[in-house]
Amino acid sequence: MTYNVQIKVMPLKDLLDPQGKAVLGGLKNLGLNEITDVRIGKHITLQIDAATEDAARAIADEAAKKVLSNAVMEFYEIEFIN
Amino acid sequence: MTYNVQIKVMPLKDLLDPQGKAVLGGLKNLGLNEITDVRIGKHITLQIDAATEDAARAIADEAAKKVLSNAVMEFYEIEFIN
Numbered sequence: 001m002t003y004n005v006q007i008k009v010m011p012l013k014d015l016l017d018p019q020g021k022a023v024l025g026g027l028k029n030l031g032l033n034e035i036t037d038v039r040i041g042k043h044i045t046l047q048i049d050a051a052t053e054d055a056a057r058a059i060a061d062e063a064a065k066k067v068l069s070n071a072v073m074e075f076y077e078i079e080f081i082n
Numbered sequence: 083m084t085y086n087v088q089i090k091v092m093p094l095k096d097l098l099d100p101q102g103k104a105v106l107g108g109l110k111n112l113g114l115n116e117i118t119d120v121r122i123g124k125h126i127t128l129q130i131d132a133a134t135e136d137a138a139r140a141i142a143d144e145a146a147k148k149v150l151s152n153a154v155m156e157f158y159e160i161e162f163i164n
Binding site: 002008009010020023026027030032034035036037038039040041042043044045046047048049050056059062063066067068 | 108112
């Protein structure tokens with residue numbers, strides 16, 4: 001079966017996010033002063049062929065750990081759709 | 083009230099995603115052959131001060147349209163957390 005998996009990779013909460021800070025400045029210049037914080041990460045969708053959801057989750061976890069995220073600076077969350 | 087808003091910005095489904103293709107190649111080299119497709123976009127979290135959820139959504143929508151996404155190549159989805 002084919003599973004659609006979404007992985008969210010975000011900068012760790014304790015770290016500064018310079019890209020987010022820059023975008024926040026841009027939004028304020030546009031007059032969107034109601035926005036008080038911006039953080040930017042990656043959103044990755046995978047299609048995984050696996051027998052069970054657990055097997056698909058293990059594969060997604062390995063991909064996230066080894067390739068898609070950097071544990072020093074980022075955390076990730078895995079979510080199944082449909 | 084402060085709203086936490088998540089915006090997912092992904093390449094349009096009809097377009098090639100070269101970054102995703104490159105990552106797919108890397109995952110296959112690692113032996114993760116069960117993964118058949120990868121698409122990579124941005125995941126953005128905003129904190130918005132607004133009176134109502136509708137007002138916050140309008141602000142997020144304006145930010146997404148004007149700054150966070152490029153309608154020629156990307157689509158976005160807005161989601162509220164908590």
